[in-house]
Amino acid sequence: MAVVGAGLAGLVAARDLVASGHSVVVLEARDRVGGRVVNATTADGTIVELGGQWVGPTQDRVLALAEDVGADVFPTYDEGQNVVRYRGRQRRYRGAIPRLPAPVLLDIGRAQLRLDRMARTVPLDEPWRAAKAERWDGETVETWLRSHVRTRGARDMLRLAVRAVFAAEAADLSLLHFLFYSHSGGCLDRLLNVAGGAQESRLVGGSQVLALRLAERLGDVVQLNRPTRRIVQDGDGVRLEADAGSVRARRAVVAIPPTLAGRLDYEPVLPPWRDQLTQALPMGSVIKCMAVYDEAFWRADGLTGQSTADEGPVELTFDNSPPSGRPGVLLAFVEGAHARALSRSTPSERRDAIVGSLVRAFGPRAGAPSEVLELDWSAERWSGGCYGAHLAPGVLTEFGPALREPCGRVHWTGTETATVWAGYMDGAVRSGERVAVEVAHALAR
Ligand SMILES: Cc1cc2nc3c(=O)[nH]c(=O)nc-3n(C[C@H](O)[C@H](O)[C@H](O)COP(=O)(O)OP(=O)(O)OC[C@H]3O[C@@H](n4cnc5c(N)ncnc54)[C@H](O)[C@@H]3O)c2cc1C
Numbered sequence: 001m002a003v004v005g006a007g008l009a010g011l012v013a014a015r016d017l018v019a020s021g022h023s024v025v026v027l028e029a030r031d032r033v034g035g036r037v038v039n040a041t042t043a044d045g046t047i048v049e050l051g052g053q054w055v056g057p058t059q060d061r062v063l064a065l066a067e068d069v070g071a072d073v074f075p076t077y078d079e080g081q082n083v084v085r086y087r088g089r090q091r092r093y094r095g096a097i098p099r100l101p102a103p104v105l106l107d108i109g110r111a112q113l114r115l116d117r118m119a120r121t122v123p124l125d126e127p128w129r130a131a132k133a134e135r136w137d138g139e140t141v142e143t144w145l146r147s148h149v150r151t152r153g154a155r156d157m158l159r160l161a162v163r164a165v166f167a168a169e170a171a172d173l174s175l176l177h178f179l180f181y182s183h184s185g186g187c188l189d190r191l192l193n194v195a196g197g198a199q200e201s202r203l204v205g206g207s208q209v210l211a212l213r214l215a216e217r218l219g220d221v222v223q224l225n226r227p228t229r230r231i232v233q234d235g236d237g238v239r240l241e242a243d244a245g246s247v248r249a250r251r252a253v254v255a256i257p258p259t260l261a262g263r264l265d266y267e268p269v270l271p272p273w274r275d276q277l278t279q280a281l282p283m284g285s286v287i288k289c290m291a292v293y294d295e296a297f298w299r300a301d302g303l304t305g306q307s308t309a310d311e312g313p314v315e316l317t318f319d320n321s322p323p324s325g326r327p328g329v330l331l332a333f334v335e336g337a338h339a340r341a342l343s344r345s346t347p348s349e350r351r352d353a354i355v356g357s358l359v360r361a362f363g364p365r366a367g368a369p370s371e372v373l374e375l376d377w378s379a380e381r382w383s384g385g386c387y388g389a390h391l392a393p394g395v396l397t398e399f400g401p402a403l404r405e406p407c408g409r410v411h412w413t414g415t416e417t418a419t420v421w422a423g424y425m426d427g428a429v430r431s432g433e434r435v436a437v438e439v440a441h442a443l444a445r
Contacts, residue, residue: 006211007414011211011214016440034211040375042292043292048320050290062429071210074323075200075202077304078304083307085309088311098308100153111145118179119180140393160308167385184419252409252411253411253413283389290372296327298366327370
């Protein structure tokens, strides 16, 4: 068996195939494992996460993986008040509901209830079969917001929520894909919240430990610096043409984002529905930043470090200090159109813009970080953007079934193929487990 990509999906697939007695090789393009999950180290040796990091309730498969590899989880710092900046005014509040004008809050609440109700009718394994699939896949989240949300403030805050979850704009996204995605994680609150939500916990040692420990167990099964360029299928098996030579196998598992899978060369050419699917799955745009301070000064001020702002470039922050609380680390997200714009700036312009946002939210002390680490995921050759792929109108209903359908001896995995927690680390783990079973059955036939 040959697996393309040593992200969580590819590594989990390899783990399960090796466990069921198959001989496996994993070809990874980068000089490291983990893909969209990567640790970085600050000047004083503190580990921070520049890719996927949080885990939360109902993410059972990634939590099982953490237990399996002996990685502990710890709660995201969530004590005190949050900050919301809205129309130039700043307010503090406790809990999940920001202090916004009552009509705006009411409007958001109504929209959320309605979207959650609609999402529950979308089947997770076949979202294109939802009773209203055609209608919902015929419009964007933006057009829905314009016709169903009365106040401008609520529309703006819901657009911000879309950027927070997808790193894309409401205008980029099919309403059906949005509904599928929130159902896949439970409901909108679960996607957005810290307590009881997807941001509840972190991994001691940084989330990349999951991938590093899986790879350690797999040993020389995992080969780094070996981008796959071409996949050739014949009657007996597959040949993967990669840097530093070809690999022959009975079947291939492609565990890379669909957009990148579409950039590989296939012989024979893939069926048109698969090729057209991969032409229609762009990745989101996000710059994830860590500002490091001697101490988490906002904690002494009674703040959680969580802030939301209706102006960019940073719209969301979190306290991302290590379990010891020192040094203090503020995590800042630049997402969607803000990330696309900031991508074009020089590193020093970018740093100034990011630190400027932090000062607006947390005061002058935020203006003197000892260090700012950042990663522009759209500039990553082997990711093409993040957090994941999003679907424009028409794609799910026209090409959705091609997401997981094998093409001859080539099988597809990765978080984009998951039915539960699609787009998340948990979805990646589930998709790796699913494809290992699929391949084992195919090999047994
Ligand atoms: C900034 C950011 C924040 C996020 N936050 C969270 C979070 O808090 N919680 C959460 O659950 N999820 C989060 N995510 C999403 C999560 O990281 C991903 O869903 C998950 O890691 C995807 O895993 P994967 O194995 O499907 O794909 P990937 O991680 O993309 O793995 C694909 C692998 O294939 C390799 N590759 C690509 N092309 C080739 C090629 N041609 N040949 C060989 N190898 C190749 C890549 O280098 C990579 O290692 C975040 C992502 C980002 C970037």
